[in-house]
Structures are given as structure tokens and as C-alpha cells.
Amino acid sequence: MSPRVYMFAGFALLLIGVQVVPNELPALELANQGDIAMSGIVSEEIGTILRTSCYSCHSNETSYPWYSYVAPSSWLVAKDVREGREALNFSQWQDYDLMEKLEKLDDIAIEVGEATMPMEIYTLMHPSAKLDASQRERIVAWAEEAMDKVLEEEEETDETVDEGM
Secondary structure, three states: OOHHHHHHHHHHHHHHHHHHOOOOOOOOOOOOOOOHHHOOOOOHHHHHHHHHHOHHHHOOOOOOOHHHHOOOHHHHHHHHHHHHHHHOOHHHHHHOOHHHHHHHHHHHHHHHHOOOOOOHHHHHHOHHHOOOHHHHHHHHHHHHHHHHHHHHHHHHHHHHHHHHO
């Protein structure tokens, strides 16, 4: 047999062997009471864009494609989802304090505006998640407006607390 056959067989055995390496994908949760969609700062249009382009990495509602169950790609998917949720988790929006919300919205405006999000490697595999210029502009404008809304809500809450004393 030729060396190519041995190399192919070795590669195939390696690929089969890595499938037994444990890898746990972050949990999927569909009932998220603290989701940003329930916060009152997201229009239906923006919510649709966020769900299509952001939620797989930045929420508990990750949609795992077939390759996320096959090593070694499963390792990358799990890592990216963990890091994405750590940076911003739309499903846990209500758990963030005022400063965290403002920082997250500012980061959204910057990263979407600079086209660093969604990541290019993600949009290569998920072309429907790619944002066009108009969608980017709408997300940036929404994030900037949402910062004002979040501040207004905080001020209203503070006034209500002050009146109750």
C-alpha cells in the first residue's frame, strides 16, 4: 500500500478517536424570563435581526447545527458560545445592572458599527446572519437610543423609590 493510504487511514482513525473526547455544549434554554425582548427596549424589527444574527452565540437559545456535535468543530462551537454568552447574554438582560446594560449597548453599537460582529467565521457558515449596511445602521441607532431609554427607566425607578420614602 502507498503512504497516502496509510496517511488517510491514520487521519480517519484520529478523526474517529477524537469523537470520544468529552465536550459539553452550553445548555439550551427556551424560557428566558429576563430576555431583552421582554425589556421594552426592543422593537419587533430589531428583535428579529438580533435573533437571526446574534442569538446563537449571545443567548440561551443557541441553535446548534449538525457540526456542533462532531469533534473538533464541536470544541470551537462550545468555546465560541461560552465566550459569546459571557460577553453578552440577551437571555439574561434583566440580570445586568445599569452600568452593565449601558456598556453592553455601547459595545453593540461599536462592534456592529465596525462590522466585527457577527464574526466573519460565523457568517461564513450562517450566511443568513450576515448584516447588510442598512441592518448595521438600524442596530447601531437602536443601541444608542436604547441607552437613553435604559437611563430614563432608571431615573423613573429612582423617582418612584424616592417618593415611597
